[in-house]
Amino acid sequence: MTGRLRVAVEGLSAGELTLPDAASRYVARVHRARVGDRLELFDPARGERAEAEVVALGRAVRCLVQAVERAPDVGALPVRLALALGKGDKPEQGVRDATALGVREVVLLTSARVQGARRGPERLERLRAVAASAxxxxxxxxxxxxxGPLALERWATEAPASTLLLDPRGEASLLGALKQLAPVDGALVTLLIGPEGGFSDDERARLVQAGAHPVRxxxxxxxxxxxxxxxxxxxAAxxxxL
Amino acid sequence: MTGRLRVAVEGLSAGELTLPDAASRYVARVHRARVGDRLELFDPARGERAEAEVVALGRAVRCLVQAVERAPDVGALPVRLALALGKGDKPEQGVRDATALGVREVVLLTSARVQGARRGPERLERLRAVAASAxxxxxxxxxxxxxGPLALERWATEAPASTLLLDPRGEASLLGALKQLAPVDGALVTLLIGPEGGFSDDERARLVQAGAHPVRxxxxxxxxxxxxxxxxxxxAAxxxxL
Incomplete structure (x- = not known):
């Protein structure tokens, strides 16, 4: 990470771009950029980035955007979060923090203890918007x-190899199990977290049988x-x- | 932890005790306790515990409470959370999670970037109630x-020896620094977390001079x-x- 200013935008294309109000304030007032300063623009929703140069200041800041490239996933963890849908906006909070902490994949699951969680394509769109904002x-x-969402029982039949099931009754410690798994070569560790009240005994037994490691x-x-x-x-720690 | 039912109450004394509605439901309906079953009652706000026996069931459950003892701090971490007060209820969330994760002490600090955070004895009482509930x-x-709250600059002059300052610019990793500190004999590690927007450059310099280790x-x-x-x-992990 250089000292160069990084600015999030929605929608990037090469050529001249007027930054929206909040980004303009951030660049011109908070960071007192000057004409000719270089910026890095990034658009997480599309996973794109571009170099840019400030060409005009004022109420709105204008930039000249260079070639738009695919953004590297700097600092991403080799981690998949498998999260049982819960009530209210708990999944939104989970996705928000998973994004900021660098999780690479999130899979939503439905399970016995929570019926009636909001789902469907709108929910997925909403969660992607939450992730982009985070x-x-x-x-x-x-x-x-x-x-997702996938039914837990279906997901469990093909549960990924290195799955840690967070469980107050787990005998292994989270870090101890993580060290033993020692995933290599880009394989992901899956962190599996149940709904409020946890997975049912049947679900837990099925997960353990499928190879998930209960950790506390x-x-x-x-x-x-x-x-x-x-x-x-x-x-993340x-x-x-490593 | 045995399989014996543990029930939180507010106010414990030896002798007969009628459990409040929620606790009665929990004991009688959720866990289908029977007369003669043994319970462990605990009152986190006072840090007390007692053995008890169910003596009558019904809409309200009655128990015979044995001698009230000081509760051991099972699973507590040798950790002090030093938390800069922020706006809204962020400190409440911090105290809630610190309690569930086993933190032994919380010290509240005031710092340059956040003025006007609610403070005073009511705030401290409220935070203790949040901790008891958690x-x-x-x-x-x-x-x-x-x-607390203590002014950061005053706290920094006597900052405890093993202090980790969470800082996106920190060069050491949190776990790496923790391993190096290797606190022993009941000494606490202090985890110091700034307000939204972080500590000011001056504050950060002062903290580092006082011996705090910036970690990311x-x-x-x-x-x-x-x-x-x-x-x-x-x-906690x-x-x-260990």
Whole structure:
């Protein structure tokens, strides 16, 4: 990361671009950019970036945008978050934090304990918008791929190899299990988190049979949104220290 | 942790006790307890626990409470959270998650970037109530000690020895620094987290001069509430794997 100013935009194309109000204020007032200064523009929703140069200041800042390129996923973790849909906006919070912490994929699951969670294409679109907003705020130039919802029982039949199931009854510690899995060559670790109240005993048994490793984090029972962010923090810290 | 039912109450004394409605439902309906079943009652706000026996069922459950004891702080981390006060209820979220994750102390700080955060004794009382509620929900029998707010500059002059300052510009990784500090003999690690927008350059310089270690978590900029929970998750995972 250089000291060059990075600015999130929605929609990038080569040529002249007038920055929207908030971005203009950020560039001109907060950072006191001058004509000729170079910027990096990024659009996480499309996963694109471009070099640009300030060509005019004023109420709105105008830039000359160079070639638009695919943005590298800087700092992304080799991690997939498999998240059981819950009530309210818990999945939105999960996706927001997963994005800022660098998760590469999010898979949404439906499970026995939560019926009636909002789903359907609008939900997925909404979650992608949440991810794009979190990426712009955190400075990440890409968003995770977000898919689902899949029924847990169907997902479990093909559960990915390195799956850590967060579980207050787990005997292994999260970091201990992560060290043992030692995923290599771009393989992803899957962090699987149940709904409020957890997975049912049947679901848990099926997951363990499919090869998921129950792991615990802390000595107490965590709310789902706390569990997601805390576990992702632990995983981010693990990969950040390698 | 045995399979015995644990029930949070407010106010414990030896002798007969009628459980409040929610606790009665939990014991009688959810867990179908029977007369003669043994319970563990705990009151996190006072840090007390007692053995008890169900003596009568019905709409309200009655128990015979044995001697009330000081509750051991099971699963508590040797961690102090030093949290700069922010706007809104971010400190409440921080205290809630710190409690569930086992933090032993919380110190609130005031800093340059946030003026006008609500403070005063009512705020501290409110935060202790949030901690007690989080402890009851998570099954922790105690709450962290909560103190402050102290002015950052004053706190920094006596900043505790093992202080990790969460900072996107930090060069060390959180886990790497934690391993190097290797606190022993009941000494606490202090995790210091700034307000939204971070500490000012002056404040950061002063903290580093006082011996705080800037550490990063992930490659992107985190919202304060995400940073608190994610960093505590990493620290909980670290101590959970020792």
């Amino acid at each position: 990426a712009r705020q955190s400075g990440r130039a890409t968003i995770p791929s977000i898919s 984090l802390g000595a107490h029972v965590l709310r789902t949104e706390t569990a997601v962010t805390a576990a992702l923090g632990a995983v 693990y990969f950040g220290a | 402890a009851r929900q998570s099954g922790r029998a105690t709450i962290p000690s909560i103190s 978590l992930g490659a992107h900029v985190l919202r304060t509430e995400t940073a608190v929970t994610a960093a505590l998750g990493a620290v 670290y101590f959970g794997a």
